[in-house]
Amino acid sequence: MLPMLEKLRKIVQDVDSAPNFAAALTTMVASVRDTMGTEVCSVYLVDDKSNRYILMASAGLNEDAVGNVSLALNEGLVGLCGAREEPINLDDASAHPKYHYLPGTGEEQYNSFLGVPIMHRRKVLGVLVVQQRDKRKFDESEEAFLVTLSAQLSGVVAHAKAIGAFESLRASSPRSNMTRLFQGISGATGIALGRAIVMYPPADIDSVPDRVAEDPDAEIEQLHKAIDAVRNDMRQLDAKMQGSLLAEERALFDAYLRMLDDKALVAEIEDRIRGGNWAQGALREVIETHMQAFAAMDDAYLRERMADVRDLGLRILAHLQQQEEEVVRELPEHSILIGEEITTAMLVEMPLERVAGIVTVLGAANSHMAIVARALGIPTVLGVADLPVTSLDDTEMIVDAYQGRIYVQPSRQLRSRYKEIIKEEQQLVAGLEAYRDVPAETPDGHRLALYVNTGLMADVARAKDRGAEGVGLYRTEIPFMLRERFPGEEEQRAIYRQQLEAFAPRPVTMRTLDIGGDKDLPYFPIKEENPALGWRGIRITLDHPEIFMVQIRAMLKANIGLDNLQIMLPMISSVFEVEEALHLIHRAVMEVQEEEGVPLPMPRIGVMVEVPATVLQIADIAALVDFISVGSNDLTQYMLAVDRNNSRVADIYTPYHPAVLRALQMVVSEVHRIGKPVGICGEMAGDPGTAMLLMAMGFDSLSMSASNLLKIRKIICKVPYLQARGLLEQVMQVDNAAVIRSLVEFELEDLGLIDLIRPGKK
Ligand code: PEP
Numbered sequence: 001m002l003p004m005l006e007k008l009r010k011i012v013q014d015v016d017s018a019p020n021f022a023a024a025l026t027t028m029v030a031s032v033r034d035t036m037g038t039e040v041c042s043v044y045l046v047d048d049k050s051n052r053y054i055l056m057a058s059a060g061l062n063e064d065a066v067g068n069v070s071l072a073l074n075e076g077l078v079g080l081c082g083a084r085e086e087p088i089n090l091d092d093a094s095a096h097p098k099y100h101y102l103p104g105t106g107e108e109q110y111n112s113f114l115g116v117p118i119m120h121r122r123k124v125l126g127v128l129v130v131q132q133r134d135k136r137k138f139d140e141s142e143e144a145f146l147v148t149l150s151a152q153l154s155g156v157v158a159h160a161k162a163i164g165a166f167e168s169l170r171a172s173s174p175r176s177n178m179t180r181l182f183q184g185i186s187g188a189t190g191i192a193l194g195r196a197i198v199m200y201p202p203a204d205i206d207s208v209p210d211r212v213a214e215d216p217d218a219e220i221e222q223l224h225k226a227i228d229a230v231r232n233d234m235r236q237l238d239a240k241m242q243g244s245l246l247a248e249e250r251a252l253f254d255a256y257l258r259m260l261d262d263k264a265l266v267a268e269i270e271d272r273i274r275g276g277n278w279a280q281g282a283l284r285e286v287i288e289t290h291m292q293a294f295a296a297m298d299d300a301y302l303r304e305r306m307a308d309v310r311d312l313g314l315r316i317l318a319h320l321q322q323q324e325e326e327v328v329r330e331l332p333e334h335s336i337l338i339g340e341e342i343t344t345a346m347l348v349e350m351p352l353e354r355v356a357g358i359v360t361v362l363g364a365a366n367s368h369m370a371i372v373a374r375a376l377g378i379p380t381v382l383g384v385a386d387l388p389v390t391s392l393d394d395t396e397m398i399v400d401a402y403q404g405r406i407y408v409q410p411s412r413q414l415r416s417r418y419k420e421i422i423k424e425e426q427q428l429v430a431g432l433e434a435y436r437d438v439p440a441e442t443p444d445g446h447r448l449a450l451y452v453n454t455g456l457m458a459d460v461a462r463a464k465d466r467g468a469e470g471v472g473l474y475r476t477e478i479p480f481m482l483r484e485r486f487p488g489e490e491e492q493r494a495i496y497r498q499q500l501e502a503f504a505p506r507p508v509t510m511r512t513l514d515i516g517g518d519k520d521l522p523y524f525p526i527k528e529e530n531p532a533l534g535w536r537g538i539r540i541t542l543d544h545p546e547i548f549m550v551q552i553r554a555m556l557k558a559n560i561g562l563d564n565l566q567i568m569l570p571m572i573s574s575v576f577e578v579e580e581a582l583h584l585i586h587r588a589v590m591e592v593q594e595e596e597g598v599p600l601p602m603p604r605i606g607v608m609v610e611v612p613a614t615v616l617q618i619a620d621i622a623a624l625v626d627f628i629s630v631g632s633n634d635l636t637q638y639m640l641a642v643d644r645n646n647s648r649v650a651d652i653y654t655p656y657h658p659a660v661l662r663a664l665q666m667v668v669s670e671v672h673r674i675g676k677p678v679g680i681c682g683e684m685a686g687d688p689g690t691a692m693l694l695m696a697m698g699f700d701s702l703s704m705s706a707s708n709l710l711k712i713r714k715i716i717c718k719v720p721y722l723q724a725r726g727l728l729e730q731v732m733q734v735d736n737a738a739v740i741r742s743l744v745e746f747e748l749e750d751l752g753l754i755d756l757i758r759p760g761k762k
Pocket residue numbers: 473475514610630631632633634635681682683
């Protein structure tokens with residue numbers, strides 16, 4: 001007998017791999033009945049329209065009853081189970097006062113009854129029931145099994161409801177013109193409306209058979225030709241993107257070229273050809289071996305690298321198979337590229353002026369393709385796990401990359417609504433132009449500095465265009481992520497110099513390497529049970545002074561003659577860490593001074609407040625440095641103990657939480673008390689609602705993504721400081737995040753500024 005856990009896994013797997021929702025339900029009831037050895041298993045789901053439980057699938061009850069039998073929400077044992085939100089386990093169901101006989105089902109022969117609610121996010125979606133002739137109570141392990149299973153399957157049901165599969169099943173034939181909704185994660189914000197173009201990988205490596213190489217030398221020659229051809233393609237792509245992507249973002253092509261130049265990789269394929277396989281088979285074997293090695297590492301960034309190796313393999317194969325179709329596909333205007341996986345190389349081969357959006361099944365927000373899509377300003381949604389890609393070619397869709405949503409075959413109303421939103425967005429952008437060159441000063445004379453957060457060179461151009469007064473957060477890990485090894489001192493110096501030069505004499509705040517947590521480098525994987533509370537940020541760099549020192553030295557050298565560098569330390573959780581980092585920075589200044597033979601000014605040093613402990617020790621810490629900057633993304637995560645990347649708890653991750661607001665207010669007062677400046681560089685700074693509160697709290701500077709700069713400058717210019725203070729006083733009395741958010745939104749509405757957070761709402 002399979003152990004319980006195995007059985008559970010098997011059922012969940014079977015249900016997950018069912019081709020559609022109807023099949024998933026049928027599989028679910030059949031497998032539960034077989035596994036538990038009962039005579040009946042049925043699933044009843046709540047129909048939101050009729051507000052009744054509908055018998056949606058059954059193994060054991062009359063087939064005709066399925067889809068036709070229903071119960072009111074408070075009716076029968078199913079109703080009782082749902083209302084109590086707990087299992088109902090009876091040896092003689094008909095003896096229970098709530099028993100409600102369902103004619104036509106054939107259930108009268110069954111005596112024992114075990115029902116468990118199907119719950120998702122605190123809501124009852126339905127009830128899963130097993131029944132048996134024997135008059136017996138199900139034992140504890142059976143009850144526990146069904147409860148566990150129901151909890152695991154609830155996601156499938158919730159998802160089906162979300163995308164309308166439940167309704168289409170109710171209507172018994174899928175309505176072909178129904179809008180379907182899919183949820184993913186946002187890779188690059190914006191909205192696109194267009195038709196889907198399915199992107200396939202350049203070749204199908206899995207179906208390449210093994211075949212004896214008749215002339216191994218000729219096979220090897222072919223291999224080299226194919227590799228040369230791919231090398232050429234990569235150079236062409238690189239050249240094509242020179243106008244739209246900066247060197248940073250084009251680093252991938254170099255990486256591809258280096259992989260192609262990797263003698264070991266080519267030798268591995270050659271060895272297999274000499275071992276008897278033909279070139280295509282040998283290539284498949286080598287790619288498979290590398291894929292397995294990568295898969296075993298189970299790390300997001302390595303998976304990304306895995307996609308690159310696979311992509312490269314497919315490109316070589318395409319040339320071996322001489323499938324050299326024209327590289328530039330004919331794309332209609334407003335194409336939305338969709339695919340299992342779309343690599344950066346696949347994307348940039350396209351005529352980009354026609355690409356309106358990108359949607360992929362796999363992929364993460366920090367993948368290289370997402371970074372490039374952001375730089376190109378193409379709305380992108382990734383990780384849409386259940387997108388039926390191949391059936392969607394040429395289908396109309398809306399990509400709402402603000403919310404990570406895809407609407408397939410949108411209704412007329414939805415389409416016109418989104419068209420309006422796109423228009424309003426454009427008008428908004430146009431209306432905001434007026435705020436490019438004005439200072440961020442409230443009508444009653446309160447002045448703030450508005451800085452930008454950067455990482456890519458593309459951010460620099462956008463920031464300058466929008467009048468940023470400097471860089472409040474340069475995420476140095478981004479150039480590190482786009483490479484294949486730690487960049488050396490000179491390499492780093494050159495990158496930092498570009499940033500400093502672009503803004504001089506305005507300040508550029510460079511954060512020391514902030515990796516770990518959810519940000520790994522492909523070449524420096526960190527495997528931990530609980531990475532958010534693990535080795536990350538300053539903890540890593542203090543453990544690796546060689547990495548820290550190289551970075552600081554590179555920053556100091558880049559700063560020579562410009563003197564606009566500020567250095568900021570991430571993830572500080574104790575005074576000691578600040579002291580240690582300061583000690584290393586002083587040492588680096590002495591070293592560089594000696595080496596360069598010029599007196600070096602000490603750059604201004606700041607600490608990021610991202611950990612609650614730092615909030616409580618803020619005065620001690622601020623006394624040691626020149627400025628403080630709050631990293632509210634992490635601070636919110638740690639204050640509320642809510643993973644900032646976990647969609648399951650996304651609704652409780654809110655900067656409007658009174659505890660977060662109190663912590664921020666405390667930081668500002670304490671830092672000001674000892675006479676130092678304090679800024680904030682998390683997402684809160686770029687949100688019009690929260691920015692209004694931050695301004696009222698007295699933050700000296702707000703630092704945000706370039707795309708929010710003009711909006712926030714408009715808020716500052718329009719909202720009198722005293723009015724914002726009044727609002728802040730009011731919200732600080734409130735103990736509930738949702739109420740605080742509403743109060744802020746009401747205020748924005750009153751001020752006629754609500755369209756800044758919701759284009760389209762007047
Ligand atoms: C933050 O945590 O608020 C922050 C700005 O840093 P990051 O988002 O890069 O972790």
